Amino acid sequence: MSMPIAPAIPTTPAERLRWALSDAWVVSGRELIHWVRNPVVILNTLLFPLIMVLLFGYVFGSAMRVAGGGDYREFLMPGMFGQTMVFGVISTVYVVAANAARGVTDRFRSMPVSSFGVLMGRVIADMLTSTLDLVILMLCGLLVGWRAHHGLGSALAAAGLLLLLRFALVWVGICMGLRLTPEGAGAAWMPLFPLTLLANTFVSPELMPAWLRIIAEWNPLSATVQACRELFGSPGLSGGSWAAEHAIELAIGWPLLITVIFLPLSIRRYRRLNR
Amino acid sequence: MTRFAIEAEGLRKRYGDTHALAGFDLAVAEGTVCGLLGPNGAGKTTAVRILSTLLLPDGGTARVAGFDVVGDPAQVRYRIGLAGQQTSVDEILTGRENLRMWARLFRLGPREAKRRTDELLEWFGLAGAADKRVKHYSGGMRRRLDLAASFILAPRVLFLDEPTTGLDPRSRTEVWRAVRDLVAQGTTVLLTTQYLDEADRLAHQIAVLDAGMVIADGSPSRLKSMIGGDQIDVVVRDAADLPSAARIIARVADASPEIDPDAARVTAPVKDPLEAITVTARELRDAGLQVEDLTLRRPTLDEVFLSLTGRGAGADGDRPAAEKGMVRP
Structure with a gap:
């Protein structure tokens, strides 16, 4: 049997980056095969948004009013997009925790694989599935009357902001996943669910008590959702507060801040895993 | 080197x-x-x-x-x-x-x-x-x-x-x-x-x-x-014969024999293995004892482990499994 010869360990930053990207490509390929071969996950991806749209759009929507008037379902859809981006964290946390518990992470770490590459692989896979989530959800939205009134460019910009939030949250998910057991990861939705409601997702902050309104308006999710409503031309824009007036800036700033904090934390945690 | x-x-x-x-x-x-x-x-x-x-x-x-x-x-x-x-x-x-x-x-x-x-x-x-x-x-x-x-x-x-x-x-x-x-x-x-x-x-x-x-x-x-040389093992058919078997083995043994009544077995370390097995075999036959098994062996790793750490490899006295050399956690 002829033994393969390993290439020399890279020394220049450019080579290291090339290797990290090649590792990321291989790892994301694995994650995507998982996703494609798991019919339950696909069904979830397709059905969950549809159920949520019908539930909130029609069941709750019949009793909801939008501050400043307008169609509730048009108001709701940007909120649903944002909530879906946040809920994506749950699957990130779970997969990362499961890989660590099953020894997959240990094998990666005992190999000369770039740690940044492995984590980027996770990010790429999550971003691709989230993009698909978003596309499906937008199609659902079109069916119930949501429209992007300011044209394709603005709509794409809004989608970009949503995915930027998702990108930042993937790093939060990796960080949490590396600390939790898969069982613990299953409980990740518990703190997330209220966080997605203490925002402008389903109810205009103007209709909330003053103290709650402040929390809701400064919630990073609200910034993204408010920015999307601006870009889509949806009804029910909040107004008055600084946060509401600078939604687009905040929708870029919050995710960048989260990434700056959690990306290095994730890489550090990954390198020092000592369970 | x-x-x-x-x-x-x-x-x-x-x-x-x-x-x-x-x-x-x-x-x-x-x-x-x-x-x-x-x-x-x-x-x-x-x-x-x-x-x-x-x-x-x-x-x-x-x-x-x-x-x-x-x-x-x-x-x-x-x-x-x-x-x-x-x-x-x-x-x-x-x-x-x-x-x-x-x-x-x-x-x-x-x-x-x-x-x-x-x-x-x-x-x-x-x-x-x-x-x-x-x-x-x-x-x-x-x-x-x-x-x-x-x-x-x-x-x-x-x-x-x-x-x-x-x-x-x-x-x-x-x-x-x-x-x-x-x-x-x-x-x-x-x-x-x-x-x-x-x-x-x-x-x-x-x-x-x-x-x-x-x-x-x-x-x-x-x-x-490290824990001694060869051991002789005798398993008798009838546990009532254990004391007689132990007396016979004691004559060739290096230390006093250990009796395991459950397994009907007598075990003892020996210095001169060939002499020990010949003498033991002859005397067991002369005494008319029914012998199931007569073996000469080195100590098992489990015995080594026991003597080094004061407990079995399973650390919880899992004897039956330990004797087969398969200690589960």
């Missing part, structure tokens, strides 16, 4: 108040198998994790395949393979996809990754199941795939953390064969195990670990001779 593939000196690791390793020393010669033996919590897995660069030690030094595990982990990682307690193979992927992914992560080019994958599948007897998803594999097949994955670059040093725990006897034999083949190609293996017969069969060197330190280190036969 012997070259060492693994050299550890004074490794220490503490978790809170627990000293997982308290001055761990080990030297394993190139091309040999070292069995790391010890009860649960003795520090076996911690030692393997430090030597395979997964965990930083609090103190001490270790070199694996010539490189420092703390100072030069990337070089070490190119030269080691690790098969942990859980098989890290991916259930959703097929065997072939698993190996190809790991080969790509070891930076083999696409063509080389494919060639090496086919070769390893063949060599580990998985070619027939290569395109089945791993979730349909048996336990033994998974372990072999896991071994194949840790062998993509033909590692100089292979770490196996309890490679056959939970496997049926046939699968264990398959894994043992694979390990022997790897060693025949010059790989050094560090193997942790709770199965004494596994260490006895595979290892050239055995290090017994207790409370984070190596308390005995040497070849299996040297360890066995």
Whole structure:
């Protein structure tokens, strides 16, 4: 049997980056095969948004009013997009925790694989599935009357902001996943669910008590959702507060801040895993 | 001069108040198998994790395949393979996809990754199941795939953390064969195990670990001779004959015989094995005792372990299993 010869360990930053990207490509390929071969996950991806749209759009929507008037379902859809981006964290946390518990992470770490590459692989896979989530959800939205009134460019910009939030949250998910057991990861939705409601997702902050309104308006999710409503031309824009007036800036700033904090934390945690 | 593939000196690791390793020393010669033996919590897995660069030690030094595990982990990682307690193979992927992914992560080019994958599948007897998803594999097949994955670059040093725990006897034999083949190609293996017969069969060197330190280190036969030479075992048909059998054995024995009434067995260490067995056989026959079994043997590793640590390898007095040399955690 002829033994393969390993290439020399890279020394220049450019080579290291090339290797990290090649590792990321291989790892994301694995994650995507998982996703494609798991019919339950696909069904979830397709059905969950549809159920949520019908539930909130029609069941709750019949009793909801939008501050400043307008169609509730048009108001709701940007909120649903944002909530879906946040809920994506749950699957990130779970997969990362499961890989660590099953020894997959240990094998990666005992190999000369770039740690940044492995984590980027996770990010790429999550971003691709989230993009698909978003596309499906937008199609659902079109069916119930949501429209992007300011044209394709603005709509794409809004989608970009949503995915930027998702990108930042993937790093939060990796960080949490590396600390939790898969069982613990299953409980990740518990703190997330209220966080997605203490925002402008389903109810205009103007209709909330003053103290709650402040929390809701400064919630990073609200910034993204408010920015999307601006870009889509949806009804029910909040107004008055600084946060509401600078939604687009905040929708870029919050995710960048989260990434700056959690990306290095994730890489550090990954390198020092000592369970 | 012997070259060492693994050299550890004074490794220490503490978790809170627990000293997982308290001055761990080990030297394993190139091309040999070292069995790391010890009860649960003795520090076996911690030692393997430090030597395979997964965990930083609090103190001490270790070199694996010539490189420092703390100072030069990337070089070490190119030269080691690790098969942990859980098989890290991916259930959703097929065997072939698993190996190809790991080969790509070891930076083999696409063509080389494919060639090496086919070769390893063949060599580990998985070619027939290569395109089945791993979730349909048996336990033994998974372990072999896991071994194949840790062998993509033909590692100089292979770490196996309890490679056959939970496997049926046939699968264990398959894994043992694979390990022997790897060693025949010059790989050094560090193997942790709770199965004494596994260490006895595979290892050239055995290090017994207790409370984070190596308390005995040497070849299996040297360890066995540490607690004395040969033993004579007599099993009688009728337990009522045990005292008479013990009296006969006492005449040739080096120490007073031990009687195990449940097994109807008398055991004693002897100095001159040939003399002992001849005399014992004759006298047992003359006394007219019904003898089921008369054997001369070296002490088992379990007995070595018991005498070194004051408890069995299972650490919880799991005697019946221990006697078969298969101590489960």
